[in-house]
Each structure stands twice: as structure tokens, then as C-alpha cells.
Amino acid sequence: MAPTTNRPSAPRAPRKDALRNDAIVLAAARAVFAEQGPQASMETIAARAGLGVGTIYRRFAGKDALLDAIARLFAEEMDEAAAAALADPDPGAALERFLEFVGVFNSEKRRYAAALTDRVSADEATERTESRVRQLTRDAADAGALAPDVTGEDIKALVLAIRSVVAASPDGDDTRWRRFLRIHLAGLRAGG
The missing domain is CATH 1.10.10 (Arc Repressor Mutant, subunit A)
Known part of the structure; x- marks a missing residue:
């Protein structure tokens, strides 16, 4: 045996x-x-x-594990929004729609978004999202919706800035981040 x-x-x-x-x-x-x-x-x-x-x-196991799981969902939802924007045939509108999503998404999570930010590590979903944002930026620049020298890093900085404006705004006040986004997009546009 x-x-x-x-x-x-x-x-x-x-x-x-x-x-x-x-x-x-x-x-x-x-x-x-x-x-x-x-x-x-x-x-x-x-x-x-x-x-x-x-x-x-x-x-x-505890609140940290729960926040980690929510942060993973956060990363997946951001990636899905970037993928959906890439499917839009209008590159300028696609990028603007993605940035609008970022503002709304952070506004809805205003009270706990900061607790999630440091929990989202550079994993497959965030790398994929960054790649999609770079592509959205290139497509918008190629279509003339953005100045040709605008990069994905510029848009990434704008995303971080939107989060900060949302965090500094009173609850329920979306006018500040929307105005901020509108002004910055105007500055990034070709010929702006």
C-alpha cells in the first residue's frame, strides 16, 4: 500500500x-x-x-479591512468609468465626462474619500485606469479638444485637485468643483 x-x-x-x-x-x-x-x-x-x-x-477583520475592500471597489469603479469614457466617439466629451464622474464620485464620498485614497495601491486596476486616462488625454489632444502638449500627468494632477476642492467644499456644494473643472478645462483646450 x-x-x-x-x-x-x-x-x-x-x-x-x-x-x-x-x-x-x-x-x-x-x-x-x-x-x-x-x-x-x-x-x-x-x-x-x-x-x-x-x-x-x-x-x-475590522474597519480597516472594510475600508480596504471599499478602496478596491473605488479603484474598479474609476477604471470602469475610464473604460466607458474611452468608448465615447467624441474624445473631448469623453475626457470631460470622465472628469465629471471623478467630481461626482468624490462628492458622494466626501466624508470618507480621504480615508480611501492611501488605501488604493498601484495595482492592476489603478495601472489600467492610468493607462486609460493617458489614452483619453491623447485622443482629446489629437482631436483638438486639448492643447497638443497636455499629458496624462496633467489630467492626473487635475483629478487630484478635483478631490481636494471637493474635500474643502461644504457638504452638498458641487458648484465649487464644477467651476474649478470648467476653468481648468478651458485652460487646457487647444487655443485656450
Whole structure:
């Protein structure tokens, strides 16, 4: 008889109910953090999710793990917005639509966006987004919607600046970042 070896088994995929609960918890956490900021308690998040706090702690070791998961979603949503903008046949409108998304996205997360920024590392999604933003910028410049010397780095700086303007604005006041974006796009346009 051949000796048996203890081979490690492949990790199991999460159960469907666990994945569903993750989505419920993340949605509840985003809503609670938008209202109360990152200092909101896990108990408040659990109550909003309609789950026991133990269920949350089984999937997320603590608030940091929950914020990390939300930051990953943040990166994926930014990447999806950049991809959708690239599909627009009007390169100038595409870039503007992406930047508008950035403003709205940060405005909705105003109370906790700063807690996410440092958690988004240079991973595949963020690198892909940066590449897409560079392409959006090149396409807009090639179409004459931007001055030819505007680079993806210029747009990346604008994205960071929009986040700062949103963070410095009172809750519910989108006029400041919208005005800021409009002025800067006018300055970046060809012949501007």
C-alpha cells in the first residue's frame, strides 16, 4: 500500500450567501461612511446591513479591512468609468465626462474619500485606469479638444485637485468643483 500524503486542498470559493452578504455589507458601509465618515462604528454598519456584527467580522477583520475592500471597489469603479469614457466617439466629451464622474464620485464620498485614497495601491486596476486616462488625454489632444502638449500627468494632477476642492467644499456644494473643472478645462483646450 502506497503511503498517503497530505496535500493541501485548493482554497474553496466563497459561498454564494457569503458573497451576497459581502455586497450588502459594502453597500451599507458606503452609505454609513457617506453619512458619518470613517469613524462610524461597525455596529452601525451591521444594523444598516440588517446583519449581525459577527457576520461582518467573519468576512472583514475590522474597519480597516472594510475600508480596504471599499478602496478596491473605488479603484474598479474609476477604471470602469475610464473604460466607458474611452468608448465615447467624441474624445473631448469623453475626457470631460470622465472628469465629471471623478467630481461626482468624490462628492458622494466626501466624508470618507480621504480615508480611501492611501488605501488604493498601484495595482492592476489603478495601472489600467492610468493607462486609460493617458489614452483619453491623447485622443482629446489629437482631436483638438486639448492643447497638443497636455499629458496624462496633467489630467492626473487635475483629478487630484478635483478631490481636494471637493474635500474643502461644504457638504452638498458641487458648484465649487464644477467651476474649478470648467476653468481648468478651458485652460487646457487647444487655443485656450
